Amino acid sequence: MESSVQTLGRNQPSPLLASGLGRRRRAVNAAMTVLIAGAFVLAMIPLFSLVFEVAKRGIPGLSAEFFTEDARGVVGGGGAAHAIMGTLIITGVAGLISVPIGIMAAIYLNEYGTGRLRRALTFFVDVMTGIPSIVAGLFAYALFEIFLGPGIRLGVMGSVALSLLMIPIVIRSAEEVLKIVPDHLREASYALGTPKWKTITKIVLPTAFAGLVTGVMIAIARIIGETAPLLVTTGVVDSMNTDPFNGRMQNLAVYAYNEYRSPGVMKQASYDKAWAAALTLIAIVMILNVAARLVYRRYKTEIR
Amino acid sequence: MLGAATKRSQPETEGKKGEMTESRPNTATSTEPAAVSGRGAKTIETRGVNLFYGDFHAVEEVTMTIEPNKVTALIGSSGCGKTTFLRSLNRMHELTPGARVEGTVTLDGEDVYDDRVDPVAVRRLIGMVFQQPNPFPTMSIYDNVAAGLNLNSTKVSKAQKDSVVERSLRGAHLWDEVKDRLDKPGGGLSGGQQQRLCIARAIAVEPEVLLMDEPCSALDPVATLAVEDLIGELKNRYTIAIVTHNMQQASRASDVTAFFNLDETGKPGHLVEMGPTQEIFTNPKKKETEDYVSGRFG
DSSP states (O other): OHHHHHHHHHHSOOTTTGGGHHHHHHHHHHHHHHHHHHHHHHHHHHHHHHHHHHHHHHGGGOOHHHHHOOOTTOSSOOOSHHHHHHHHHHHHHHHHHHHHHHHHHHHIIIIIOOHHHHHHHHHHHHHHHTSOHHHHHHHHHHHHHHHHOTTOOOHHHHHHHHHHHHHHHHHHHHHHHHHHSOHHHHHHHHHTTOOHHHIIIIIIHHHHHHHHHHHHHHHHHHHTTOOHHHHTTTOOOSSOOOOTTSSOOOOHHHHHHHHHHSOOSSHHHHHHHHHHHHHHHHHHHHHHHHHHHHHHHHHOOOOO | OHHHHHHHHHHHHHHHHHHHHHSOOOTTOOSOTTOSSSSSOOOEEEEEEEEEETTEEEEEEEEEEEOTTSEEEEEESTTSSHHHHHHHHTTOGGGSTTEEEEEEEEETTEETTOTTOOHHHHHHHEEEEOSSOOOOTTSBHHHHHHHHHHHTTOOOOHHHHHHHHHHHHHHTTOHHHHGGGTTSBGGGSOHHHHHHHHHHHHHHTOOSEEEEESTTTTSOHHHHHHHHHHHHHHTTTSEEEEEOSOHHHHHHHOSEEEEEEESSTTSOEEEEEEEEHHHHHHSOSSHHHHHHHTTSOO
16 A cells, blocks of 8 residues: 555656646636626726716816706706706606506516416516617607697606606516515415415515615616606706696706707806716716615515 | 304404413313313314325325324325425415315314315414424514414404413423513524424414424424424424424324325325324334334335
8 A cells, every 4th residue: 555655656746736737727717817807897997987077077067056046047057956856756756656566566476476477477577678768758748648638748747757667677676576585484474374465565575675675776776867758758947846747847867968959158057067967867876876775784684 | 164163263362362361271271162182272184185286196195183182293205295295284285386185174073175264264273383494584583473463463462462472482492592582583593493483483373283394304403302392292282293204203202103105206195004103113014114114215
């Protein structure tokens, strides 16, 4: 035994060092690492340059006036308070429409739906996530036109258009989250003699709460910057309007578009305001994302 | 028949709660008229039970009686349908899409699968403890135990709830370990404690039968022993059926043993033999059973 080990040691290279595999493997590994890191940097460059550019150009347009004044009857001056307000109201109402519908639809798909119908609905939800936003806008416009006549522009029309975009996103994310809730929790609840609807409201939804909230916030962040559907539904207006059921309502995206498209006599001031509006939108989206993370961390449930 | 019993059971539950607030009831002094052989325990009888998952015939023709105040162990190799059979007793089987039941299951003579019977009502009378401890992760220890009361919207005062929680936790031998942290999440307990928490949760709703699906398979030997002791004590008040892969456990903890087997994979499982545990393990009637309990296969 002893002698054979010695023979191995003397005459043959150690199997651990054999074939130069180590060097080759390390080289490949290094090359791959560089490649992947490079791809990551490439992906980050546009993102950072975008945020940097928007901040650089947007900050000059920011002022107290920008956040407190509307733009009624002013030349060059004025602010975007009406647009900020409009964005919050239109998005808020869209959320009020989409969240209940979206979550209930997800509950149906995950807890009740079976077989063909379920598959068909899932397919249509997928299709809906892909509809171009202008189509949603035109649909909402056409819908309201039937009842209120041509040329109608209302804040709530924008909300309906945005809901069409938001509902499928909410359904998708909520469905994913509900799927993660383990079946053994549902069974534990059933075994206590709990009806299905109570199992869903008291066990499944609370367990999924953090994920649901995160999904909703991401969906809001996704639609809050929509421009096209709002152009055709909420219109363009210079004055503050807080009633979504009455008259046109401005919003940040359309405001930015409009300041750029038809700047007044003081072109630079208009451009600055357009960039400031863009910066404000990005800030709102970031705040929503951070809030989503905080909610998730605070309320997440440890699921084994 | 059970429909009537179910309607009756609501006020009864109330009555029981009231009684419990005063003191832990002694086994036989319950006000419940049905409790002849110990408080609340009932007999389960199955006749010609066949269980299916879609086209797959999982369990074939099981006829057995699970007696009150005894621990009945269901043993047999993996895939022979023990768990499926157990889940059919409180109508959990049908929760699986495509699952079907044929034959009859009766609880003290009342058909559990009668069209008029609400499966929810069945599960209130026949509780279940699962293989994997599954406390509700969003709830505290207290709320986990009170979950049955809260979820069934039984109107109970805080004081009554407190006493139910304490009694159930004591019943599950967990009270001393958790009484100072009832408001902490149930997921923070050790595996064995979590399983006893699940047992406390199951007995808090005062079922008449307790089904246990390999309750110790995820536990270490010490925790297993604690749960087995508990099972031995719980049989004074409940009818208990327990699925186990552990033959020592079956021989230690049960009074009656039922041996399931299947001829080959893909064929339905069936009941081979059932009898007093002592007999099954020392002097089984069938060769198949002897081979299994002596460890020659399975």
